[in-house]
Amino acid sequence: MAKWTVRLARAGGKACAHSACACSDRRPAYGVRRRWPPGRRCLHGAAAFALISSLIFCNAPSSAASESEDVTTALTLAGFLRAARTVISENQSLINDPEAGDKGLTGAVVLEKAKAKFREASGKDPQSVDSNSREGRLLSSQMAAVVEVMDENQTTINRKGLGFKGFVPAVFARLVNERFRAKAGQEADIKVTAPRRLIRNRKALPDSWENGIIEEKLVLPDWPKNQMYTAETEKKGRTAFRVLLPEYYGQGCLKCHGGPKGDIDVTGYPKEGGQLGELGGVISISLFR
Numbered sequence: 001m002a003k004w005t006v007r008l009a010r011a012g013g014k015a016c017a018h019s020a021c022a023c024s025d026r027r028p029a030y031g032v033r034r035r036w037p038p039g040r041r042c043l044h045g046a047a048a049f050a051l052i053s054s055l056i057f058c059n060a061p062s063s064a065a066s067e068s069e070d071v072t073t074a075l076t077l078a079g080f081l082r083a084a085r086t087v088i089s090e091n092q093s094l095i096n097d098p099e100a101g102d103k104g105l106t107g108a109v110v111l112e113k114a115k116a117k118f119r120e121a122s123g124k125d126p127q128s129v130d131s132n133s134r135e136g137r138l139l140s141s142q143m144a145a146v147v148e149v150m151d152e153n154q155t156t157i158n159r160k161g162l163g164f165k166g167f168v169p170a171v172f173a174r175l176v177n178e179r180f181r182a183k184a185g186q187e188a189d190i191k192v193t194a195p196r197r198l199i200r201n202r203k204a205l206p207d208s209w210e211n212g213i214i215e216e217k218l219v220l221p222d223w224p225k226n227q228m229y230t231a232e233t234e235k236k237g238r239t240a241f242r243v244l245l246p247e248y249y250g251q252g253c254l255k256c257h258g259g260p261k262g263d264i265d266v267t268g269y270p271k272e273g274g275q276l277g278e279l280g281g282v283i284s285i286s287l288f289r
Contacts, residue, residue, distance in 0.1 A: 067232075072135060075243075076124075077142055078190075078283045079118060080126065080142055080143070082283075083114045083115075084114035084146050085172060087113045087117065088110070088168070088169045100158075103157055103158055107149070110146060111150075115127075145179035149175045164267075166267065174192065187288055192283055193284050195215065195219060198281075206284070210284050218279055226246065228243060228244060235286050240286040240287060243286075245283040246282055247281040249274045249276055249279075250276070253274070253280060254275075254276065257271060258272075258273065258274050259274075260273070
């Protein structure tokens with residue numbers, strides 16, 4: 001039986017979980033070291049920017065090595081998405097300032113801020129990733145998507161005389177993921193989804209596989225907090241290594257998703273009545289074989 005060990009770095013930072021959330025507040029995940037049997041695997045971590053810090057192989061065949069590389073790639077993409085999303089969250093007051101014109105949040109500026117947060121949380125320099133590797137290619141596409149989305153939304157972000165502009169972390173993340181899909185959709189796909197009852201944008205609805213895992217595993221009270229789920233399965237007729245990373249409501253998220261249930265939040269949606277620490281979203285990553 002192939003055995004391999006994964007060490008996850010401690011994670012920290014802020015990035016709201018929900019697929020339509022405008023706020024942020026995440027808790028740290030703590031590193032674990034475990035060995036996994038063949039077949040489906042679950043790994044702890046990914047509460048904020050969890051990234052694999054090292055991989056140690058013990059007589060592992062090429063299939064195990066390939067899977068470990070997929071895990072590394074998925075966590076890198078999730079970590080950088082969270083880092084960039086946090087930059088948008090931390091600048092919501094600036095973005096929504098009706099008196100300010102040019103906010104200085106260009107694509108290049110946001111990219112550098114996201115890189116800094118990524119490095120701080122993971123201890124990994126995104127520039128150190130081999131650009132010829134799959135991880136490097138996909139991360140490069142994701143970075144380019146961040147820059148393009150920011151540059152294309154400068155008119156909205158810098159509009160004077162308007163307060164709330166709707167350019168919230170969830171919208172930003174969706175736009176980045178859509179642009180990433182346009183660039184690298186033959187190799188990978190990223191989506192922020194959630195339990196169906198929490199979805200505000202139909203584009204974020206979980207597919208049948210995602211919904212099954214969310215409802216049968218991730219929402220259960222005994223599912224270990226921050227534990228991801230991975231499996232090799234099919235997506236749109238293609239074999240893919242799929243990863244689901246749960247995200248939980250933080251205190252800041254409850255401004256839009258807490259109570260009283262049914263009250264209208266700043267985005268114009270009724271609040272869900274969520275509770276601190278409840279599952280609020282899931283980052284879904286597919287790496288096609």
